[in-house]
Amino acid sequence: MARLGYALAAVLGLAAVGGGAAGMLGREWTLAVPWLVPLGGLELALDPLGGFFLALVGAAAVPASIYAIGAAGGAARGVGAYLVFVAAMCAVPLAANVMTFALAWELMSLASYFLVLHERERPESVQAAWAYAVMTHVGLACLLGGMLLLSAWTGSVRFADWRAGAPLLAAGARDLAFALLALGFAGKAGVIPLHIWLPLAHPAAPSHVSALMSGVMIKLGVYGLMRAGVDWLGGGPAWWGTALLLAGVVSAVVGVLYALVEHDLKRLLAFHSIENVGIILMGLGAGMLYRQAGLGGLALLGLVAALYHTANHAAFKGLLFLAAGAVVHATGTRDVERLGGLIKRMPWTAACFLVGAAAISALPPLNGFVSEWLTFVALLQNTQIAAPPLNLVFALGIAGLALTSGLAMACFVKAFGITFLALPRSDAAAGAREAGPAMRAGMALLVAACVALGLGPTVVLPRLAAVAAPLAGAGAPARPALGDWLTVQLSGDFASLSPLAIAAALTLGLAAPLVALRLAGASRRRRLYETWGCGRMLQTARMEYTATAFANPFKRVFDFFYRPAKRLDIEFHPESRLFVERIEYANPTRSIFEDWLYRPVLAGLHAAARSVRPIQSGSANLYLAYILVALIVLLVFA
Amino acid sequence: MLRQLRLALQTGIVAEPAPRTSELERVGERLRTDILRRFGRSLHIRQVDAGSCNGCELEITGLTGPHWDLERFGLHFVASPRHADCLLVTGPVTRNMAEALRRTWDATPDPKFVIAVGDCGRDGGIFRDAYAVVGGVERVVPVDAVIPGCPPSPAALLAGLLDAIGRLG
Amino acid sequence: MIAGAALGLLQVFVVAAGAPLLVGVLRTLKARLVGRRGPSPWQPYADLRKLLGKDAVVSETTSWIFRVTPYVLTASMLVTALVIPVLVTRPPLGFAGNIVLLMYLFLLGTFFLALAGLDAGSAFGGMGSSREVAVAALAEPTVILAVFALALRAGTINLGGVVERVEAEPWLAVNPAHLLAFAAFFIVMLAETGRLPVDNPATHLELTMIHEAMVLEYSGRYLALVEWAAAMKLFLFLTLLANLFFPWGVTHLAEPVPVALGLLALVGKLAVLTTLLALVETSVAKLRLFRVPELLAGSFALAILSVMAVFLLR
């Protein structure tokens, strides 16, 4: 029964891919059912941008659902919510008026809330779901505020009318609407500092759901930012793009820094989602800045880079979550310090995770490299804007992106190396078994996606350019020159890239030393012996490097950011302090955002609540008096 | 920094000429033919202290300095037996170090050979028959050559090493 | 097509065959500077030949990652040799990528080598990996900003384009922005190729190692490949420094005579840079590991200054 549900979700995903692809190719489609819901009725419309995100949701849902058939093992809990979740995500990019959008958005949030509550017996899950619910509804409030303002000012709840009406609004009104919408969407996308729900909620959900939440749900936040920024409001002043670009830099660097010191496998991946949303926002922000400067071609490049990275992140982060899920499934733990040696026990999962890790670290010739390269190329051409402060912002983005990709590489060396290599650090890891065929099939699909997106930018880019062209503003070429089938050629001679040629050369490069060694008559004998440990008697897993130790150089270099607290707890023997019974050492990091943002806000809320408590007496007479006073005040003002 | 560079340039090369005679003992036939062919131009040495008094180590360290400069002959000390062609073992092999020495020998890729250094390495030296020592490297791993002395001087060490790879004189 | 392929092979050959010599010359120079006679410059070839004749001892804890890594490392260096202008401005695979690609090709090698360091489960290897990725990650921003400074002026980030542009205006080579970017890149080269003061290539003490700690487990042909790849990395970085910043002699003609002249020019420039490197390495002490970020931050500041200088001097 449950399997049937997941199969249904996979079919739904396939349909979404078909529909989305049609939309991307320019097929328009609308559906209006005015009587179904109040305030404008139900209205769906397919356009290229919506089509792209619809296809993305579908393409991510297919492998996740196939994987779920194996992972859930027939358990019924969560199937219904999962189906609603997938369906709602398909509806969001199609929604064409405020009511439809709000319904789909809230349905998506609610369904994922229940999925986060999957293990509702565990207090952490309940807490995660609570944080998620609060943050998502604060975001919803912002969104509704922005949308209702726009509806009131333009006099229509239909998005199509905003496109015509919004550019005519006063600058202040547009700024306010953008700020509200951007806050709401950025919260969903997990942009720092609105990210705190993300590392709590994503790990709590089952892994196929985490894959969808990280892979596509937060991307719908990106979708919203794109829609609001360059579609509904039709672009705005330079500060919009600047804000998005800077938010992107901060999210990328901070996200990856948190990931580095995180040793819960799924939380680590969740922090990397924040990082990657940051990279997407860099592309988007750059696109908006170029658009504002009237450089249509470059604006197109920035937007395309953002879209490409969106698709890539869905592929490799989905893959990584599924592989991490397989590890959790097999070992029952998410703590990397208790894993190790899994490459021998789960070779397929290890290989899949390795592909995902290489892709997210932007190693050529996989997909993450292509989109980070595009983002670099987009950022590097900022000299065409003649405004030194903006150039400095761009330079910051360039350096931030480079730092991010280096740190992400470091983090995935840690994640893969500690989880899969060397000796198992616990019995659970030692007894792990390979994932079942359905789970492996789900992962294999995403591996194929990572490779295809990495090798095929010459095919993918024109499609994405077609999606982004209407959004890139004045001067954007309808059919930009992007090179030939082999090479991507951007902005004339500015930059070129040919992943196919690189992949071919790398293959040759792998073969060359093999042949050379054979020709040189190198010895081909190999003897297995223990790891070199200076002649010590045995090797145990406790002698291995740990994830904590691996991350320690970063903790020390960035200690102004992590602000690590040192706790040393020694228990002595009651007879003499010379005999130590137990030593406990902890070196936890502290979150700047929790300490300096959320805690003061919460404290303020509590204080405010306390101060209004006196008027809550519980006496009915008093409440009647309040109503009377309120009526009188209203009448006076009316 | 500049002063140091000036000093370096003024001093010039201080390496002593290569030694001419060696006191290498027990050189097997294998050493003469096989080793010479393989390691004549490049020999990487892992030094193993199997319970020496460190007298031998002091002299060995002297080899890497400017005066004896063993790198000019293609000899090089390495940090891991995996990289080594030759184990240079000092000390009478205490009981606690016997297993470690054996494992180091096993960890070294073939082809390889062992040179015992000092009287201790040869047969236990002044520690021979003490209760805590096995007595001589040969009791633990096969020894291909011995450089005697207590401790052998750097000149004797260098001569012995060069003799082993057939580059003496 | 044929000429292109031949040119590509020639570049790969120059890098692959020249790299051990470069390392040998560097070692000899360093030895001479401290009063030693030092090994012959050809010593690395003898070392490699000997390593090829040896068996490999592989830890039973390791997986296929450990065995594949030497090949991946070598492949990434060979591909880099095809992409960058070693002899000609537009090498046959030059179209395939630009300097951003190079950054990531080097990261590809680092990624696998760091994994191999963790694979044996020895604490030394883990320590080396952790430090190597830390240094590599912190060096990235400088690389890209130094390149940005170049690209700003050249109007392209394709390596061939940069080289041609600087060649066309020789006085650019003494421009302050250019020299600042060169200094930044030089420091990054020290860090990325494991030279003093970041890492001591001749150390025997595991606790102070970075690169060496990761390869402690390698032996025989695997070690030969790893060392060869490390030599190629040094060669490639010095070539980049030489040809991006002082591209005299790099030709855009795929004909024998200019290419031969290009080779001569390259040898000359590499000789100068190698001497410079030897002087630096003999006159500075190794930094404590946690002082290395300060050095890299310094190089980052240089790169930022160079970008600003481009804007100011425009």
Ligand code: SF4
């Ligand atoms: S031979 Fe002499 S110097 Fe060497 S270890 Fe033995 S006692 Fe010490």
